[in-house]
Structures are given as C-alpha cells and as structure tokens.
Amino acid sequence: MSVQLGMPQPPEEAASALPAVPGRRPSDAPAGLADRYGRRATDMRLSLTDKCNLRCTYCMPAEGLEWLAKQAVMSAEEIVRIVKVGVELLGVRELRLTGGEPLVRHDLVDIIAALRANHPDLPISMTTNGVGLAKKASALKDAGLTRINVSLDSLHEETFAKLTRRPFLDQVLAGVDAAWAAGLGPVKLNAVLMRGINDAESPQLLAWALGRGYELRFIEQMPLDADHGWTRRNMITAAEIRGLLSRDFVLSPDPRERDGAPAERFEVRRRAEASADAEGPVLGTVGIIASVTEPFCSDCRRTRITAEGKIMSCLFSREEFDLLGLLRAGASDGELAQRWQDAMWIKPKAHGMDHVGLDAPDFVQPDRSMSAIGG
Numbered sequence: 001m002s003v004q005l006g007m008p009q010p011p012e013e014a015a016s017a018l019p020a021v022p023g024r025r026p027s028d029a030p031a032g033l034a035d036r037y038g039r040r041a042t043d044m045r046l047s048l049t050d051k052c053n054l055r056c057t058y059c060m061p062a063e064g065l066e067w068l069a070k071q072a073v074m075s076a077e078e079i080v081r082i083v084k085v086g087v088e089l090l091g092v093r094e095l096r097l098t099g100g101e102p103l104v105r106h107d108l109v110d111i112i113a114a115l116r117a118n119h120p121d122l123p124i125s126m127t128t129n130g131v132g133l134a135k136k137a138s139a140l141k142d143a144g145l146t147r148i149n150v151s152l153d154s155l156h157e158e159t160f161a162k163l164t165r166r167p168f169l170d171q172v173l174a175g176v177d178a179a180w181a182a183g184l185g186p187v188k189l190n191a192v193l194m195r196g197i198n199d200a201e202s203p204q205l206l207a208w209a210l211g212r213g214y215e216l217r218f219i220e221q222m223p224l225d226a227d228h229g230w231t232r233r234n235m236i237t238a239a240e241i242r243g244l245l246s247r248d249f250v251l252s253p254d255p256r257e258r259d260g261a262p263a264e265r266f267e268v269r270r271r272a273e274a275s276a277d278a279e280g281p282v283l284g285t286v287g288i289i290a291s292v293t294e295p296f297c298s299d300c301r302r303t304r305i306t307a308e309g310k311i312m313s314c315l316f317s318r319e320e321f322d323l324l325g326l327l328r329a330g331a332s333d334g335e336l337a338q339r340w341q342d343a344m345w346i347k348p349k350a351h352g353m354d355h356v357g358l359d360a361p362d363f364v365q366p367d368r369s370m371s372a373i374g375g
Contacts (some may be wrong), residue, residue: 050065050073080114082324084119096133109142112126155205193221270283315351321339
C-alpha cells in the first residue's frame with residue numbers, strides 16, 4: 001500500500017533557538033524515558049487532533065473551543081517520525097492514538113498503515129467517541145489498528161444528548177458493534193459518571209457491556225474541563241462507583257497484575273448468584289480509573305504528545321516542551337530523543353506537583369482541557 005505523507009514547511013522562525021528544557025537529564029540516568037522518581041514511560045499517548053464533534057460537559061464548553069491552525073498540527077509524516085523515535089530510541093512499547101476525536105482526521109487510515117509498516121509488532125490502540133466509527137472500523141483494522149476504546153456514558157438518548165450536547169447515541173452504538181465485528185477487540189468502553197445525570201445508570205451500563213463481551217471502565221471526573229467547573233464535592237468517587245455497582249453485582253479483585261494500567265480491574269458476578277458458600281460464574285471484568293481519590297502516579301508509565309507536538313510528561317503538568325518545532329528546525333532523531341528524555345526527566349511526582357492531591361490547595365488546573373491535551 002502506497003501512502004503519500006506530506007510535511008508542512010517550517011515557519012521562518014522555526015530555525016531560531018528553541019527554549020531549553022530546564023534540569024537536563026544527567027548523563028548517568030537510566031535509558032529510555034526515565035524520570036527522577038524511578039519511573040520509565042513505555043506507554044505513548046499521541047493526539048492526532050484537538051478537534052471534536054461532541055461537546056461533552058466534562059470536557060468542552062457548549063460553543064466549542066478555538067481549534068489549532070492546520071499548520072500547527074503534526075502532519076502524518078511528522079507523526080510517523082516521532083513515533084519511530086519513541087519506539088526505536090526510547091523504549092516505547094505501546095501506542096495509543098487520541099484526540100480530540102481521531103476519526104475527524106481524513107488521513108487517519110493512512111497514518112495507521114504507515115505506523116504499522118514501520119512497527120509490525122507494536123500494539124496500536126485508539127480512543128474515540130465512536131461517531132462515524134461504523135463506517136471506518138474495517139478499514140482501521142485492515143490498516144493495522146490493534147484495538148479500540150470508545151467513550152460511552154449512557155445508553156439513553158436523552159441522557160447521552162445532555163452529556164454530549166449532540167444526538168449521536170445511535171451512531172456510537174453502531175460504531176461499538178462495528179469495531180467488535182471488525183476484530184478490534186477487546187473493545188473497551190470508557191464512561192464518566194456525573195452526579196444526578198447518569199450515575200444511577202451505571203449498573204445497567206455494566207450489564208449491557210458484559211452481555212456483549214465489552215470491557216467497561218468507569219473514570220472519575222478529573223479537573224480537565226474547559227469551563228474549569230470541576231469540584232471534588234460534585235464528582236462521583238471510585239468508592240461510590242463500587243457502591244453503585246454492588247447493588248446488582250459482586251466485585252472481586254482481578255487476579256491479573258495491574259502492570260501500570262490506569263484502571264483497577266474487578267471480576268464481576270451477579271449478586272443473586274454469589275453467596276458465602278459458592279460464587280456464581282465470572283461474567284467479565286470492569287475497570288475503575290480513580291485518578292482523583294485513589295491515584296496511581298507512583299507507577300505511571302505514560303508520556304504524552306499533543307496534537308501540535310508538545311511533550312507533556314503528566315496529564316496535569318503545566319509545563320510543555322516543544323518537539324515538533326525542533327523537528328521542523330531540522331533536528332536529528334538523536335536530538336529529538338534527547339529533548340524528549342530531558343522533558344520526561346523532570347516529570348512531576350504526581351498531578352503536576354511534588355505530591356498527590358487534585359483537590360489540594362496548591363493544585364492548579366492545567367489551562368488545556370482533555371480534548372486539547374489528548375487522553
């Protein structure tokens with residue numbers, strides 16, 4: 001398959017000196033994307049675009065955001081090169097394509113095909129809202145996508161529209177089924193519970209996912225909304241999620257090692273089938289990502305590249321370091337790797353700070369929303 005990939009011409013100022021990363025990584029530091037706390041990033045999250053066709057209340061304002069100019073966003077060729085540096089020079093072992101909404105990129109299939117050609121054995125997954133997925137699932141699989149995560153907060157049209165501000169539930173459900181049929185499994189579903197809106201629906205959503213063989217993951221709402229309206233008081237905590245699900249199900253720890261995964265997994269059984277003497281069959285698993293109340297920062301293995309090629313060492317970091325500008329200025333792969341390593345070396349301990357605590361008095365919410373960062 002021939003893939004035509006174009007690179008935007010660098011702006012006139014691209015060759016000017018780029019700001020250095022403070023605290024350059026010491027020469028005796030561990031290889032790869034290591035930081036000062038003994039962690040090493042091997043899971044790369046790369047955003048393909050900041051654009052999105054939904055307006056989820058926990059992410060974006062109703063009127064949307066001001067999108068990046070086309071020239072500012074990484075081209076397909078630039079994405080392929082940055083991934084190559086990460087995999088071949090820095091020990092990246094897994095790639096997740098994110099957004100915004102990746103499906104809005106017209107060259108998405110070509111990008112995946114080029115990545116697969118370079119890295120035949122690399123797990124490549126994608127997070128999507130599922131709008132338009134039904135039409136592209138087979139092509140994505142054929143191009144080399146390994147599996148998919150779909151955001152799905154409700155099975156009810158009214159609730160879905162209230163949360164996303166769009167009437168696209170049928171499209172999303174069709175996309176989930178198409179991904180499964182295309183072999184993009186295990187299909188994982190991501191749900192954010194909002195108090196008084198969809199929290200009571202959580203057992204029904206889990207039952208629906210289990211019945212179809214999908215793995216549902218509930219995510220605590222994080223302070224990454226563009227309106228900066230998040231409060232610790234209003235969010236549904238992991239403990240509350242477990243309580244909601246326990247009305248209908250029995251949850252027990254998944255015996256598999258977590259291995260740096262953000263979700264804590266639980267085996268699920270029907271409550272009516274579980275007793276002190278005999279447990280019913282395991283119906284499947286459910287995951288809970290508790291970034292706020294049960295943080296897992298000490299074992300974080302993620303590195304993030306935004307749609308305009310900025311390195312973010314932490315989802316909540318207020319520091320970003322330009323990789324794309326360096327690339328467009330003519331840097332070698334080795335120089336790109338060095339910039340990336342320097343940026344990751346100063347990764348904060350937790351939540352963009354030297355301690356955990358998204359509701360701590362000294363926590364400052366990042367200027368970017370989740371759609372602009374790339375999950």
